[in-house]
Amino acid sequence: MGNPKGKTSKSKRDSRRAQTFKLSAPGIVECPQCHEMKLAHRVCPNCGYYKNKEVVSTEK
Ligand SMILES: [Zn+2]
Numbered sequence: 001m002g003n004p005k006g007k008t009s010k011s012k013r014d015s016r017r018a019q020t021f022k023l024s025a026p027g028i029v030e031c032p033q034c035h036e037m038k039l040a041h042r043v044c045p046n047c048g049y050y051k052n053k054e055v056v057s058t059e060k
Contacts, residue, residue, distance in 0.1 A: 027039055027040045027041075028040065031044040031046065031049065032049075033047045034046050034047040034049070043055055
């Protein structure tokens with residue numbers, strides 16, 4: 001079995017764990033049409049646009 005050759009230092013261990021911590025939730029992007037925050041790969045709920053064309057009518 002592969003074993004680690006030496007003890008991982010506190011700074012090495014902590015910096016490794018720090019990279020999994022993300023400030024913003026993944027998969028949330030800005031809509032290119034209305035610049036609202038929306039889920040990636042989904043039709044924008046604000047303007048109904050996806051891939052630069054309107055796919056869902058937003059009129060009330
Ligand atoms: Zn939008």
